[in-house]
Amino acid sequence: MKRIQTQVGIIGAGPAGLTLAHWLKQKGISSVIVELRSREYVEGRVRAGLLEQNTVDILNELGMGARMQKEGMVHDGVYLSFDQERVHIPFAELTGGRQITIYGQQEVVKDLTDAWLQAGEQLYFEAGAHQITDIDTNCSKIHFTHNGEEGIIDCDFVAACDGFHGIGRKAIQKDSYRAYDITYPFSWLGILANVAPSTDELIYSYHQNGFALHSLRSDTVSRLYIQVDNDDHIDNWSDDRIWEELALRLGTKGWSLQSGPIFDKSITPMRSHMIDNLSSGRLFLAGDAAHIVPPTGGKGLNLAIADVKHLVDGLIGFYKENETQLLDNYTELALRRIWRAQDFSNFMTTLLHKQDDHGSFTYQLQKAKFDYIKMSSAYRTTIAENYVGLPFESYDY
Ligand SMILES: Cc1cc2nc3c(=O)[nH]c(=O)nc-3n(C[C@H](O)[C@H](O)[C@H](O)COP(=O)(O)OP(=O)(O)OC[C@H]3O[C@@H](n4cnc5c(N)ncnc54)[C@H](O)[C@@H]3O)c2cc1C
Numbered sequence: 232m233k234r235i236q237t238q239v240g241i242i243g244a245g246p247a248g249l250t251l252a253h254w255l256k257q258k259g260i261s262s263v264i265v266e267l268r269s270r271e272y273v274e275g276r277v278r279a280g281l282l283e284q285n286t287v288d289i290l291n292e293l294g295m296g297a298r299m300q301k302e303g304m305v306h307d308g309v310y311l312s313f314d315q316e317r318v319h320i321p322f323a324e325l326t327g328g329r330q331i332t333i334y335g336q337q338e339v340v341k342d343l344t345d346a347w348l349q350a351g352e353q354l355y356f357e358a359g360a361h362q363i364t365d366i367d368t369n370c371s372k373i374h375f376t377h378n379g380e381e382g383i384i385d386c387d388f389v390a391a392c393d394g395f396h397g398i399g400r401k402a403i404q405k406d407s408y409r410a411y412d413i414t415y416p417f418s419w420l421g422i423l424a425n426v427a428p429s430t431d432e433l434i435y436s437y438h439q440n441g442f443a444l445h446s447l448r449s450d451t452v453s454r455l456y457i458q459v460d461n462d463d464h465i466d467n468w469s470d471d472r473i474w475e476e477l478a479l480r481l482g483t484k485g486w487s488l489q490s491g492p493i494f495d496k497s498i499t500p501m502r503s504h505m506i507d508n509l510s511s512g513r514l515f516l517a518g519d520a521a522h523i524v525p526p527t528g529g530k531g532l533n534l535a536i537a538d539v540k541h542l543v544d545g546l547i548g549f550y551k552e553n554e555t556q557l558l559d560n561y562t563e564l565a566l567r568r569i570w571r572a573q574d575f576s577n578f579m580t581t582l583l584h585k586q587d588d589h590g591s592f593t594y595q596l597q598k599a600k601f602d603y604i605k606m607s608s609a610y611r612t613t614i615a616e617n618y619v620g621l622p623f624e625s626y627d628y
Pocket of ligand 1: 242243244245246247248265266267268273277278279280281282336358359360361392393394395396397398421499517518519520526528529530531532533534535
């Protein structure tokens with residue numbers, strides 16, 4: 232039996248778990264991470280790519296931003312398109328210079344993992360946590376299996392950063408929270424393609440055939456999505472059919488989409504989910520372990536990092552100032568931003584996806600919102616400040 236002792240035991244080496252580990256280390260607090268999957272799997276998992284200003288600032292402050300600064304693409308705005316009409320939201324101009332950076336989640340994970348292991352810190356891959364115990368004592372335990380051997384991490388606190396399918400949320404007493412859920416009647420078919428982006432900034436588009444998004448990864452790699460039905464299958468979508476549909480849905484006068492070889496293709500369901508209690512005794516949830524947002528607002532990864540900020544504040548309070556108020560208030564503080572992100576993600580999703588027949592009441596409401604974006608700089612500012620992420624101080628109310 233492997234026995235490990237640390238101050239904070241972390242389950243999951245995704246963006247939340249790794250950022251937490253680095254931040255605690257910077258503050259002189261020890262931690263150990265167990266990760267269910269292999270290093271190759273985690274570092275190759277293609278997901279988010281849109282980093283809010285807050286996330287970029289945090290990674291830089293942790294000394295993890297060098298490659299992101301070199302390879303990331305900084306954007307000052309975004310395009311929203313409706314029935315082939317495109318408007319630009321210049322968010323840097325509307326938010327006092329705040330920006331987003333396009334840098335793949337897997338690159339963030341690689342940078343954080345490399346730095347952690349190079350510093351000689353402990354991270355066990357292919358080490359699945361299967362039980363969390365003693366969270367009502369000051370010696371909590373994470374039980375895990377690694378290379379067929381059982382192990383236990385003895386720790387002061389457990390941080391469950393183990394994503395939507397992890398064990399952390401299940402360890403929170405069911406009668407201590409309310410769960411909220413929306414399952415959308417559509418999914419995203421996402422591709423990565425070896426082709427230069429046909430746009431300088433992201434394009435989100437409503438079309439009568441459904442939603443489409445043109446995102447970017449680098450000067451030579453594009454990331455694009457189209458709305459498909461939940462029961463659709465990837466085999467129904469040849470590369471040619473995907474490019475045809477993307478060109479149609481993203482198209483506007485005088486603009487054309489460049490196509491290229493597709494090297495990754497997958498379908499992701501769209502869902503909003505959360506619980507409104509993020510802790511039990513010495514166990515704290517952060518990131519997708521506690522909430523899922525549809526990716527339309529680009530909030531999932533950023534919300535995970537924002538949770539970590541509140542958790543770090545609480546743990547610093549505990550270890551360095553001998554007070555527990557911030558830890559006690561962790562759920563309340565994190566929920567403010569989580570609800571904001573849920574609302575914005577839902578807004579973007581319902582504005583831009585085809586939900587009902589083209590021309591229906593629902594469609595007219597979507598179009599009325601889009602027309603309002605065109606006419607009101609106040610509305611554009613609302614979208615911009617949510618898109619780039621409000622500063623942490625905004626939530627001190
Ligand atoms: C297609 C797609 C596009 C997206 N686009 C965006 C975007 O543009 N912007 C954005 O901000 N977000 C986006 N997201 C969401 C974003 O990817 C997630 O919100 C983010 O990964 C959350 O990070 P996390 O660390 O909380 O969880 P995860 O990244 O899920 O990490 C959890 C880790 O815990 C591990 N784990 C699970 N169970 C156990 C266990 N029992 N023991 C040990 N380890 C365990 C998992 O293997 C995983 O590595 C997107 C998601 C998808 C699917």
